[in-house]
Amino acid sequence: MDVVSTRGEKEEGSEIPSAGELVREARAAARILLETTGSQRKEALSAIADALEAREKEILAANRRDLERATGITEAFRDRLTLTPERVKKMAAGVRTVAGLTDPVGEIVSGWTLPNGLRIEQVRVPIGVVAVIYESRPNVTADAAALTLKSGNAIILRGGKEAFSSNAAIADVIAEALDGRGLPAAAVSFVRTTDRSFVDDLLSLEGELDVVIPRGGEGLIRRVVERSRVPVIYHGAGICHTYIDADADLEKAERIVVNAKCSRPGVCNAMETLLVHRAIAEKFLPRLEKVLEGVELRGCERSRAFLSSAKPATEEDWAAEYLSKILAVRVVESVEEAVDHIERYGSHLADAIVTESISAAERFTRSVDSAAVYVNASTRFTDGGEFGLGAEIGISTQKLHARGPMGPRELTTTKYVVRGDGQVRD
Amino acid sequence: MDVVSTRGEKEEGSEIPSAGELVREARAAARILLETTGSQRKEALSAIADALEAREKEILAANRRDLERATGITEAFRDRLTLTPERVKKMAAGVRTVAGLTDPVGEIVSGWTLPNGLRIEQVRVPIGVVAVIYESRPNVTADAAALTLKSGNAIILRGGKEAFSSNAAIADVIAEALDGRGLPAAAVSFVRTTDRSFVDDLLSLEGELDVVIPRGGEGLIRRVVERSRVPVIYHGAGICHTYIDADADLEKAERIVVNAKCSRPGVCNAMETLLVHRAIAEKFLPRLEKVLEGVELRGCERSRAFLSSAKPATEEDWAAEYLSKILAVRVVESVEEAVDHIERYGSHLADAIVTESISAAERFTRSVDSAAVYVNASTRFTDGGEFGLGAEIGISTQKLHARGPMGPRELTTTKYVVRGDGQVRD
Numbered sequence A, B: 001m002d003v004v005s006t007r008g009e010k011e012e013g014s015e016i017p018s019a020g021e022l023v024r025e026a027r028a029a030a031r032i033l034l035e036t037t038g039s040q041r042k043e044a045l046s047a048i049a050d051a052l053e054a055r056e057k058e059i060l061a062a063n064r065r066d067l068e069r070a071t072g073i074t075e076a077f078r079d080r081l082t083l084t085p086e087r088v089k090k091m092a093a094g095v096r097t098v099a100g101l102t103d104p105v106g107e108i109v110s111g112w113t114l115p116n117g118l119r120i121e122q123v124r125v126p127i128g129v130v131a132v133i134y135e136s137r138p139n140v141t142a143d144a145a146a147l148t149l150k151s152g153n154a155i156i157l158r159g160g161k162e163a164f165s166s167n168a169a170i171a172d173v174i175a176e177a178l179d180g181r182g183l184p185a186a187a188v189s190f191v192r193t194t195d196r197s198f199v200d201d202l203l204s205l206e207g208e209l210d211v212v213i214p215r216g217g218e219g220l221i222r223r224v225v226e227r228s229r230v231p232v233i234y235h236g237a238g239i240c241h242t243y244i245d246a247d248a249d250l251e252k253a254e255r256i257v258v259n260a261k262c263s264r265p266g267v268c269n270a271m272e273t274l275l276v277h278r279a280i281a282e283k284f285l286p287r288l289e290k291v292l293e294g295v296e297l298r299g300c301e302r303s304r305a306f307l308s309s310a311k312p313a314t315e316e317d318w319a320a321e322y323l324s325k326i327l328a329v330r331v332v333e334s335v336e337e338a339v340d341h342i343e344r345y346g347s348h349l350a351d352a353i354v355t356e357s358i359s360a361a362e363r364f365t366r367s368v369d370s371a372a373v374y375v376n377a378s379t380r381f382t383d384g385g386e387f388g389l390g391a392e393i394g395i396s397t398q399k400l401h402a403r404g405p406m407g408p409r410e411l412t413t414t415k416y417v418v419r420g421d422g423q424v425r426d
Helices: A002-009 A019-034 A038-054 A056-069 A075-081 A085-099 A139-150 A161-180 A196-203 A218-227 A250-262 A278-291 A335-345 A358-367 B002-009 B019-034 B038-054 B056-069 B075-081 B085-099 B139-150 B161-180 B196-203 B218-227 B250-262 B278-291 B335-345 B358-367
Strands: A108-113 A119-126 A129-134 A154-158 A188-190 A211-215 A240-244 A271-277 A296-299 A326-332 A350-354 A372-377 A394-396 A404-406 A412-423 B108-113 B119-126 B129-134 B154-158 B188-190 B211-215 B240-244 B271-277 B296-299 B326-332 B350-354 B372-377 B394-396 B404-406 B412-423
Touching: A019 A119, A019 A129, A019 A154, A019 A188, A019 A196, A019 B358, A038 A056, A038 A085, A038 A139, A038 A161, A056 A075, A056 A085, A056 A161, A075 A161, A085 A139, A129 A139, A139 A154, A139 A161, A139 A188, A139 A211, A154 A196, A161 A188, A196 A218, A211 A218, A240 A250, A240 A335, A250 A271, A250 A278, A250 A350, A250 A372, A250 B412, A271 A278, A271 A335, A278 A326, A326 A335, A335 A350, A335 A358, A350 A358, A358 A372, A358 B019, A404 B412, A412 B250, A412 B404, B019 B119, B019 B129, B019 B154, B019 B188, B019 B196, B038 B056, B038 B085, B038 B139, B038 B161, B056 B075, B056 B085, B056 B161, B075 B161, B085 B139, B129 B139, B139 B154, B139 B161, B139 B188, B139 B211, B154 B196, B161 B188, B196 B218, B211 B218, B240 B250, B240 B335, B250 B271, B250 B278, B250 B350, B250 B372, B271 B278, B271 B335, B278 B326, B326 B335, B335 B350, B335 B358, B350 B358, B358 B372
Parallel strands: A129 A154, A129 A211, A154 A188, A240 A271, A240 A350, A271 A326, A296 A326, A350 A372, A372 B412, A412 B372, B129 B154, B129 B211, B154 B188, B240 B271, B240 B350, B271 B326, B296 B326, B350 B372
Antiparallel strands: A108 A119, A119 A412, A394 A404, B108 B119, B119 B412, B394 B404
16 A cells, blocks of 8 residues: 555656656557457456455545645535545446446448448547546546546546545556556556646647547646647537527426526536527516526526516626526527527537427527537536436537547547458559 | 639738638638538539539639749649649539538437437537648649538638639639529638738637648648647548568469559558568569569568668668658568557558458458558558548548548538437436
8 A cells, every 4th residue: 555655646756757658658558458359348447446446445545645735725626626435436336337338449330342342341449549637536537547448548647736646546556457457557647747847748749649638627628729739629618508489388498497507507518598589588587587596697688677686697698607506698589599699609518499399499400509409408418427328538519529428439539441352443 | 704813813902801700701601501401512512513614714814824923843743733624624523523422411320319208319510610721733622612512511721822823713613603502602711812820820710710621741731730729630641551461362462562552652542661471571572573663672681682672771761651663671570560560650541461361360450550451452542532432631640530531421520419308407
């Protein structure tokens, strides 16, 4: 135990590999993972889950060191940083869930035979080396490692400095469990320095590091996107809308709005702006105001005629990701005006329409260009677990490579395998 | 005609929109394209092909102005820049080919129903606004515009300064043909300035411009990758290998090597390095040398024992993209050593094994991490047309989003459309 925690905490000295060295070691590990079967990776994940439970005390001891060092942090931050026996068990259970997911590697995505007899298969393969740069929650260490290993990738983990000891301890347990299964420990590499220049070096390794996934607040994401030459997949802001159409069933509308705003206001898939068709505003808004207890309303002029408690909304409100019990409300003339508002102010994560009209629903789903578009359901379903993916490494709000909740499949790429019998090109 | 060419050549002045303005106009056009059907886009492409033929004279006149301005360029460059009546017809034919391809938009990539009754569909949709930055060939203007329009995207075209008038004339013809079909001319925007700072501005528009595709030499690609905050998809170098296994059919091996090296040495999918298993080197290499007439051979020490004309290969030769009639040759001990060589020196575009052994073929296809991996066929097939995609906007050597030849499908993304009946999250 002492050995592990000492290793976990070494921050300086000649033994810390450079970003280039770390990526090269990870790439060598990724090449070995290419030779593994799905069963081997599944068994390794089960071994990791067992090891996390068996070595709970070490992990909690490391976590206590982090908590002792952490002063002047908010209670919410301290809560995110804290591990308990239950949280370690939940972490292990999460790894077991990932172990049981469908293996994406080797899926034949498409295939055909050319007139000359060449057989083309587009096969799903691991991306290679994935770096995850994250903030305070130590459980990300286990979650991210499990998802990347499941899909045959090596991972470089760069956690926040507040959780340094906890992350290092978890990463050590994982690496040693891999080693115990005959797999390369370098498949899960934890960055043992909190020096920012290390991250800059990492982000410059285009062609060596395959992808960077920043997980955390807007500041972290901006920093990574602005500096990286390596492709980045990120989970951006969530300015989600619910539009109540003239043809909405108001009972469904009420239920969906309350769920989207109130069930967990601090998450990215919670609603921030409500759009209401002019024709039903008078009927719906007063009814809604009664059930949105404790929610601060900020409305446009027309909506305020029907909302006794709403303050005037400003231009900033339409673009705000409140992440709290505040709701912007706007009355619109039509589904087109609702779409225009969403395209102008939204973050393209998740947006919903409540309507019984097929043509309004079709118009909305065709024109709203978001990762997830809902008809008569809450935007809160935008989540890998809820979608049935089993787990997620994030929700991509980007359009390239992956869009929406990202599971093991989104941590793969494809290659073409072409089989012939001596064919040459004319 | 005069009007068109004047517009085509205005380079300076207050009328040139900024990069931000151009992208906003293109985005508005992309939103209109979202409302079009596949038939409408197909008919628009046919109209563009007709217009290119009908206005051949204007295009050739603009091309003559480019050729007159172009001094001190190589013959090869002048050839790439030159348009002829036949080349304009070929350009129109290329647009018609794209018009006839399968429409990727609206494909339901996957779909399922959750236990709570929510129906999830992952639907293929246009990416949005695509910028293509390219060099001297004016036909790229029509090719790239056709492929992006087919898949429902707006395109911003930034061509090389040598082809400025030709590109502008072609883009004008396309934009006017779109307008004639009731579609927004801004769906195909040609950048009417050759100022480099315009490109820098374009590359900073992350979140507004969806993707940048550089098409051209290594210098152009490096510049774009290093400066861009917008995601980039590029067509990198092609250091392609052919490995002749101990169990190769030497007749097939000879045919494949000659085709991969000699059929068109200047292209990315041509072979640059030949790897030969030690067990058949003595038999194969002298036989091969006879048929590789006019090819300069650069060999490792062991290969030179069987190649009378080969010069010694240096470390640089293994990493060289010759794009000419030069071939590096290395004798290896095993399929594993061949894979190691390819992973170390290759560019991961296309690599081939020639073997009759199933286990060698399996080992090679599993371990070589390239966009296309061949068994008993020439790497020269790595091409959208040869693959049966109908056309390509490039061959991605990257792993994210698209890998290998990119057709209309690779110019799309997906979104989730989730349909319910009032479901809310617990």
